[in-house]
Amino acid sequence: MARRMVSLLARSALLFLLSVVLVFGFWEHRNFYQIGFTNLLLLGGLVTFLVILGFRLALSGDLPRRKPKGELAFTLNEGERLLRGVAELTVRPAEGSELPLVGQWVWAKYENGGAFGRLLIVDGTRKILADVTDEEAREAGYESAADLRDAGRIRWKWTPRDLVTVLKVQAAGGKA
Amino acid sequence: MIAYSLAVGAGIVVEAWLLALVILRGRRPWLQATFAALALTLVVNGAAFIGTSEGFLGPQWESAVLWTLVLAYPLTAILVLSLIHGETVPRRRPAVFLLLALAPLVVVLTPSADWAVQHAYDFNFLGGFLIVCLGVALAEAAYERLTSPLFAVDAFWLAFGVVTLIIGGPIYSLEFQDLGLLQSAGSNVAAPAALALFALVLFHADPFPGRIPGRGPKGAGVGLLDARQTVVFDEARPKYALHTARAASQAGSPVLVLARTGGVSYSADLGVGIVSLMPSRHGAARALGTVAEFFARSPGGFAVLPDLDDVALMSGWPQTEEAVLRLRGVCRDTGSRLIVSTAGLTSREKDLLRGHRLEWWTLPDPSEEMEVVLAQSFGPGARQLLESFSRSRGARRQDLALEHFEPFLQFLERALAELGGPAADATANEGLRSQASTAASALRAFVARTPKDLAQGTWPSRGASGTDRGILVTAADYWKGKEMDELFSVASDLGERESIFEQTRHVFVEQFGEAGEGVLRSELSKLGKAPGDLQREDVAHLADRAAVDLEAMAEVVDVPQEKLRIRQQVESIRRRLEAIAGDES
Numbered sequence: 164m165a166r167r168m169v170s171l172l173a174r175s176a177l178l179f180l181l182s183v184v185l186v187f188g189f190w191e192h193r194n195f196y197q198i199g200f201t202n203l204l205l206l207g208g209l210v211t212f213l214v215i216l217g218f219r220l221a222l223s224g225d226l227p228r229r230k231p232k233g234e235l236a237f238t239l240n241e242g243e244r245l246l247r248g249v250a251e252l253t254v255r256p257a258e259g260s261e262l263p264l265v266g267q268w269v270w271a272k273y274e275n276g277g278a279f280g281r282l283l284i285v286d287g288t289r290k291i292l293a294d295v296t297d298e299e300a301r302e303a304g305y306e307s308a309a310d311l312r313d314a315g316r317i318r319w320k321w322t323p324r325d326l327v328t329v330l331k332v333q334a335a336g337g338k339a
Numbered sequence: 340m341i342a343y344s345l346a347v348g349a350g351i352v353v354e355a356w357l358l359a360l361v362i363l364r365g366r367r368p369w370l371q372a373t374f375a376a377l378a379l380t381l382v383v384n385g386a387a388f389i390g391t392s393e394g395f396l397g398p399q400w401e402s403a404v405l406w407t408l409v410l411a412y413p414l415t416a417i418l419v420l421s422l423i424h425g426e427t428v429p430r431r432r433p434a435v436f437l438l439l440a441l442a443p444l445v446v447v448l449t450p451s452a453d454w455a456v457q458h459a460y461d462f463n464f465l466g467g468f469l470i471v472c473l474g475v476a477l478a479e480a481a482y483e484r485l486t487s488p489l490f491a492v493d494a495f496w497l498a499f500g501v502v503t504l505i506i507g508g509p510i511y512s513l514e515f516q517d518l519g520l521l522q523s524a525g526s527n528v529a530a531p532a533a534l535a536l537f538a539l540v541l542f543h544a545d546p547f548p549g550r551i552p553g554r555g556p557k558g559a560g561v562g563l564l565d566a567r568q569t570v571v572f573d574e575a576r577p578k579y580a581l582h583t584a585r586a587a588s589q590a591g592s593p594v595l596v597l598a599r600t601g602g603v604s605y606s607a608d609l610g611v612g613i614v615s616l617m618p619s620r621h622g623a624a625r626a627l628g629t630v631a632e633f634f635a636r637s638p639g640g641f642a643v644l645p646d647l648d649d650v651a652l653m654s655g656w657p658q659t660e661e662a663v664l665r666l667r668g669v670c671r672d673t674g675s676r677l678i679v680s681t682a683g684l685t686s687r688e689k690d691l692l693r694g695h696r697l698e699w700w701t702l703p704d705p706s707e708e709m710e711v712v713l714a715q716s717f718g719p720g721a722r723q724l725l726e727s728f729s730r731s732r733g734a735r736r737q738d739l740a741l742e743h744f745e746p747f748l749q750f751l752e753r754a755l756a757e758l759g760g761p762a763a764d765a766t767a768n769e770g771l772r773s774q775a776s777t778a779a780s781a782l783r784a785f786v787a788r789t790p791k792d793l794a795q796g797t798w799p800s801r802g803a804s805g806t807d808r809g810i811l812v813t814a815a816d817y818w819k820g821k822e823m824d825e826l827f828s829v830a831s832d833l834g835e836r837e838s839i840f841e842q843t844r845h846v847f848v849e850q851f852g853e854a855g856e857g858v859l860r861s862e863l864s865k866l867g868k869a870p871g872d873l874q875r876e877d878v879a880h881l882a883d884r885a886a887v888d889l890e891a892m893a894e895v896v897d898v899p900q901e902k903l904r905i906r907q908q909v910e911s912i913r914r915r916l917e918a919i920a921g922d923e924s
Contacts, residue, residue, distance in 0.1 A: 182459075192514065202388070220378050222535065231484065244712075257683075258685050258686060258687075259685075259687075262414070262652070264620065264652065264653060264654065264655055265618045265619070265620060265622065265652055265653040266618070266620035266653070267620075285618065286618040287618075287649070287652035288599060288646075288648070288649050288683075289648040289652065289683035289684075290683070291576070291737075293737060294710070294735075294737065296860075297856065298856070298857045298860055298861075299859070301854075301857065326685065327682065328652065330652075
């Protein structure tokens with residue numbers, strides 16, 4: 164609670180400083196802003212709004228690149244492996260699914276809906292399931308490629324000829 | 340005035356730093372040249388402005404301010420268009436160079452009274468010229484922002500850069516003039532910010548690291564693909580795309596393969612340089628930049644994109660699709676050839692790509708065709724033969740490509756030779772040899788067919804119908820299986836014996852259990868070797884490397900007994916690998 168208060172106070176102080184800078188700027192450029200009251204109200208209002216919005220984004224730390232977009236659902240076992248750092252790959256169906264792009268942050272969720280963290284998609288490739296190697300399967304938390312194929316057959320009705328996406332992910336904390 | 344001059348001076352330092360960064364780190368000469376031209380002009384402009392304002396330089400230097408100002412704006416337009424259209428700007432947007440050509444004309448036509456720095460941003464012919472230049476850059480950036488998925492984000496930064504130049508130049512100048520504070524016309528305090536944004540966009544489309552081949556002999560590789568042709572190879576694995584790359588390289592043509600290295604597809608030695616796709620959010624723009632740079636350096640060359648799916652995973656499909664279409668344009672402009680493989684694309688992506696009416700060649704998988712051809716001679720045992728051969732190469736059956744056909748036939752020859760010992764049934768052996776010879780002819784005939792020929796015709800797996808298979812009498816049927824089984828058994832033993840990879844794998848698995856194979860593959864990738872390419876002479880390097888890496892692993896273990904055990908394992912692996920390496924003699 165105290166930490167939140169300190170954070171709120173710090174942010175408010177910074178916003179106040181920004182407001183002072185803006186007012187100072189208007190004072191300095193007062194002659195230039197003789198463009199008519201309505202014009203100044205609209206244009207000045209828009210510029211001020213954009214500056215404050217940008218400042219707020221920067222302060223919140225939620226700059227567009229870091230904000231998770233979309234989600235990936237995992238079984239309890241998969242989620243556990245990711246959190247423990249045992250797995251760093253996840254294998255997904257390629258056909259008919261919208262998957263995040265490399266460099267994107269997503270929410271990691273359990274299949275029952277609860278989010279357990281954020282994931283950065285570090286890398287990705289597509290493969291025919293039969294081409295997924297034992298090493299990749301192990302990095303995805305399975306014992307072997309055969310084990311992965313078995314799991315995929317049950318969960319996604321995969322056949323060895325199906326196309327799959329192999330995503331390399333990096334887990335980070337943070338609840339949704 | 341001093342404060343403003345200091346700001347412009349600081350800007351010069353930033354501009355010079357950006358110039359050095361782009362020259363040293365950039366890899367696209369055309370973009371580097373246009374960037375350097377603009378940056379140098381702005382540096383000279385800033386220096387001359389400070390000099391004349393602060394009295395270091397005489398009033399005659401005002402013309403230098405004016406000239407650099409007149410040059411900077413058309414150069415901005417050229418740079419912005421170059422950042423969007425790359426090396427094809429002179430062909431795609433030649434009109435933009437008219438702006439540069441107009442600069443001397445502006446001097447001639449403008450009344451001398453207006454040709455003073457303080458009138459640079461006034462409503463005169465000169466002011467109009469500058470507005471047109473920035474307007475062209477802004478309009479192109481805005482158009483791309485609205486229409487191009489690939490350049491939408493970068494076009495925003497470009498437009499932002501141009502707007503920054505407008506605010507830092509004409510608008511600030513008018514404001515200062517209005518306030519009666521100082522005379523800033525002729526300078527642009529926002530120039531470093533705009534240059535930084537342009538540099539950002541330039542690096543977003545920088546080629547992937549790797550050697551981009553230079554110019555080759557004219558007319559090389561003509562028979563494989565027509566000049567200016569972009570062809571989509573529709574295949575499950577990019578085997579024909581890579582085979583064509585190798586054939587083009589052997590024909591003397593410059594070849595660029597932009598691919599994800601280390602994958603199973605590249606186990607066979609390509610014989611051409613591969614530029615590696617690296618994970619990047621700007622993957623599509625960088626792929627476009629890499630291939631466009633190659634086409635600019637080697638007009639008429641071959642570029643092969645076997646891993647378009649990976650590009651789609653980096654940047655998204657609409658961006659990837661646009662990159663391919665833009666490359667088709669570059670390919671046409673430079674008389675080059677482009678092969679795009681659909682391996683790894685989803686059916687929806689394929690449909691979307693097909694909608695652009697690109698030349699589309701549907702091709703078979705050579706490993707499947709190999710099996711079908713062999714099955715005509717050896718029945719169901721064909722698969723067993725291929726498995727044995729694959730094992731000898733440290734590969735999997737599905738990885739077999741056209742390059743493996745000839746080594747397979749040699750492998751079959753050796754198996755037949757081992758089978759044909761003194762006690763063997765001469766008649767049966769002769770029959771087997773005859774069947775093998777028939778299979779070899781069929782395989783060689785298949786290999787000899789070009790992708791175009793295959794795409795327009797049929798191939799063994801398409802031709803072999805179930806009815807035909809029913810009435811086909813194979814060698815296996817004819818010889819009642821006995822000799823055939825012996826052949827398969829000999830081939831299997833041979834596969835085990837001949838595989839260097841298998842021998843080394845046994846060593847690692849023996850010491851580390853199942854994880855040993857992973858360790859071996861990781862060491863192989865560090866050596867840049869695919870399992871199938873492993874030779875005896877490589878095993879010595881592998882032994883040294885593995886010993887160093889595994890020793891490092893032992894170092895981090897705190898328990899003395901465990902440390903000792905790992906060291907013993909490392910020593911054992913090293914000795915056995917050296918023994919394998921020494922088998923050559």
